[in-house]
Amino acid sequence: MNNNVRIILAGPRGKMGREAVDLISNTSHFTFVAALDHRYGGSSLKDIEGMPSLDVPVYGEADTCFSEVEADVLIDLTTPDVGRVHMDKALDHYIRPVIGTTGFSDEDIERIRAKAEEKALGAIIAPNFAVGAILMMKFSQMAAKYFQDVEIIEKHHDQKLDAPSGTAVKTAKLIDEVREKKAQGHPEEKEELAGARGADYEGMHIHSMRLPGLIAHQEVVFGGEGQTLTIQHDSMNRASFMPGVRLAVDAVMQLDTLVYGLENVME
Ligand SMILES: NC(=O)C1=CN([C@@H]2O[C@H](COP(=O)(O)OP(=O)(O)OC[C@H]3O[C@@H](n4cnc5c(N)ncnc54)[C@H](OP(=O)(O)O)[C@@H]3O)[C@@H](O)[C@H]2O)C=CC1
Ligand SMILES: O=C(O)C1=N[C@H](C(=O)O)C[C@H](O)C1
Numbered sequence: 001m002n003n004n005v006r007i008i009l010a011g012p013r014g015k016m017g018r019e020a021v022d023l024i025s026n027t028s029h030f031t032f033v034a035a036l037d038h039r040y041g042g043s044s045l046k047d048i049e050g051m052p053s054l055d056v057p058v059y060g061e062a063d064t065c066f067s068e069v070e071a072d073v074l075i076d077l078t079t080p081d082v083g084r085v086h087m088d089k090a091l092d093h094y095i096r097p098v099i100g101t102t103g104f105s106d107e108d109i110e111r112i113r114a115k116a117e118e119k120a121l122g123a124i125i126a127p128n129f130a131v132g133a134i135l136m137m138k139f140s141q142m143a144a145k146y147f148q149d150v151e152i153i154e155k156h157h158d159q160k161l162d163a164p165s166g167t168a169v170k171t172a173k174l175i176d177e178v179r180e181k182k183a184q185g186h187p188e189e190k191e192e193l194a195g196a197r198g199a200d201y202e203g204m205h206i207h208s209m210r211l212p213g214l215i216a217h218q219e220v221v222f223g224g225e226g227q228t229l230t231i232q233h234d235s236m237n238r239a240s241f242m243p244g245v246r247l248a249v250d251a252v253m254q255l256d257t258l259v260y261g262l263e264n265v266m267e
Helices: 015-025 062-068 080-092 106-119 131-144 166-178 238-252
Strands: 005-010 030-036 073-076 096-099 123-125 149-156 199-201 204-210 216-224 227-235 258-260
Touching (some): 015 030, 030 062, 062 080, 073 238, 080 096, 080 123, 106 258, 123 238, 131 166, 149 166, 166 216
Parallel strands (some): 005 073, 073 096, 096 123, 123 258, 149 204
Antiparallel strands (some): 149 216, 199 204
């Protein structure tokens, strides 16, 4: 493990960003070298309302930040459009991206994989940092060997931009690696209201619920003759993601390619 990891955080005022500010500033081998925030460039973190009293420079523009600040890792907790640009630019400046932001396409992921390999630099895209959520995905992949029929129901707060969630997409991909292909439901089923059967990923259906009061929840429901199996994970707060962020930062320092999914670096 590196004994001093210099970190830039993008999105410090966000719901996840605030937790990450606490994590970085309270982890002895992390040094908080800069924050990236499009609204507060040129200020210091301590001058932003609601932020802790930390004298950390805030940059409004990624290229300036990445070229002026000596950093090992970028943690990005922003939006899909912004995270997509940040992860590319970070690698251009030889800064390892740890991307918690979700909503990327397969093309985005492959582009970052190619760039990380070209630079021989670590990168992590982690759709979910919660250890319990990683286990939910792994258990679902195990169950999919025995059950072909599965539907994913993900439930999130109503401020979420992307649907389905990054976790639901990753779960479907892990299941797809082992599940015998099947188009589920009745072959002649018809949606009387568009979207009634949810999104279709390789014949599996994904349903996205958005409600105030929720944080981050997912059920993976398998069905077989005379039985169902439900694997469920709930994040009750955003602190639940922080041990995974810490693990990802330490892991990315040892990598020379992209890892998509924290399950690939968990012991
Ligand atoms: N991997 C995981 O385990 C988890 C991932 N997530 C993902 O993390 C991301 C953030 O989630 P959450 O914290 O809930 O969202 P929030 O909307 O609370 O936070 C996003 C923050 O990004 C800021 N932002 C927007 N554009 C920029 C920019 N150009 N530079 C810097 N900051 C910018 C926003 O500022 P402003 O509002 O002023 O524009 C806002 O403060 C989402 O993609 C979400 O899906 C969430 C939870 C767990
Ligand atoms: O936006 C969120 O809140 C979350 N996003 C991630 C996702 O899209 O899977 C992780 C977690 O579910 C919370």
